[in-house]
Amino acid sequence: KNQVEQSPQSLIILEGKNCTLQCNYTVSPFSNLRWYKQDTGRGPVSLTIMTFSENTKSNGRYTATLDADTKQSSLHITASQLSDSASYICVVSASGYGGSQGNLIFGKGTKLSVKP
Amino acid sequence: EAQVTQNPRYLITVTGKKLTVTCSQNMNHEYMSWYRQDPGLGLRQIYYSMNVEVTDKGDVPEGYKVSRKEKRNFPLILESPSPNQTSLYFCASSRTGFYTDTQYFGPGTRLTVL
Numbered sequence: 619k620n621q622v623e624q625s626p627q628s629l630i631i632l633e634g635k636n637c638t639l640q641c642n643y644t645v646s647p648f649s650n651l652r653w654y655k656q657d658t659g660r661g662p663v664s665l666t667i668m669t670f671s672e673n674t675k676s677n678g679r680y681t682a683t684l685d686a687d688t689k690q691s692s693l694h695i696t697a698s699q700l701s702d703s704a705s706y707i708c709v710v711s712a713s714g715y716g717g718s719q720g721n722l723i724f725g726k727g728t729k730l731s732v733k734p
Numbered sequence: 735e736a737q738v739t740q741n742p743r744y745l746i747t748v749t750g751k752k753l754t755v756t757c758s759q760n761m762n763h764e765y766m767s768w769y770r771q772d773p774g775l776g777l778r779q780i781y782y783s784m785n786v787e788v789t790d791k792g793d794v795p796e797g798y799k800v801s802r803k804e805k806r807n808f809p810l811i812l813e814s815p816s817p818n819q820t821s822l823y824f825c826a827s828s829r830t831g832f833y834t835d836t837q838y839f840g841p842g843t844r845l846t847v848l
Contacts, residue, residue: 649833661738661824661839662777707776711833720833726776 620645622710622725630731635698639728641691641708649711649720653682653693656705656727665693665706695730703732736761738840740825746846747815755810755843757825765828766808767792767837768800770821777824782832783808815847 622643631637643651650669654662666675666682668691674683679696695702708725738759747753759766767782769792779792783802797819799811808827812819825840826832 652836659842659844661826661841662837663839664836667836713833720831722779722833724776724778726774 620710620712620721620723622708622723624706624708624725624728626728627726628729628731630733631698633698633700633732633734637695637698637730639693639695639706639708639730641693641710641725643689643691643708643710643723645689645710645712645723647713648686648689649713651682651684651691652709652711653680653691654707654709655680656707658704662707698732700732700734703730705729736838738825738827738838740823740840740843742843743841744844746848748848749816750814753812753815753845755812755823755825755845757808757810757840758806759808759825759827759838760806761827761829761838762805763827763829763838764805765830765832765835766802767826767828767832768798768808768810769824769826770794770819771824771842772821780810780823784831815845817847819845820847821845 625640652667653665656662668684681694684691705727707727712721741756768780769777781800783789823843826837828835828837
């Protein structure tokens with residue numbers, strides 16, 4: 619069964635500190651992995667999207683890594699800011715078979731709180 | 735500004751009263767999708783559309799209808815809403831396939847069915 623597991627469920631850090639969020643998946647056949655940031659009450663916003671051949675991708679202070687062998691990804695946030703407080707959602711895309719559409723498998727997210 | 739818009743943003747209604755949530759994108763995207771988000775369950779796809787007049791079911795289509803008569807619009811219709819459809823709804827669009835390309839999400843519609 620295709621699944622995406624994120625850890626931790628929630629995390630509190632002090633402003634200026636770094637943190638790393640984890641995503642483990644069992645999805646086949648793998649197409650790509652995305653990280654989204656979702657502010658409370660708003661729609662998710664894409665941070666990164668990585669295919670099988672990419673093992674790291676950055677977007678400002680956000681750096682995502684992908685290990686396709688172990689089926690793990692991490693999102694590292696550097697020098698956190700209060701505005702980083704949000705839920706971070708890992709989404710893995712599975713390719714479709716025989717012309718059928720692929721599928722997106724969503725993790726439940728990690729809720730990050732950055733305190734002053 | 736490139737965006738996905740949804741209306742209304744908040745809606746409280748009663749069981750059985752038909753309602754429509756509108757979604758519009760100005761990016762000329764081919765693909766559009768509807769999701770619902772519930773605490774502890776994450777985002778789940780309701781329906782998606784690959785182009786005008788082409789729609790298909792997602793993971794949780796029961797109780798919902800959609801239509802795609804124009805490329806930019808993808809309304810979600812609840813013919814007879816029930817309390818278990820109380821949720822936060824998101825529309826999303828992508829230039830090509832939703833599973834290959836980045837999705838852009840709307841701001842969400844919080845629906846309460848009494």
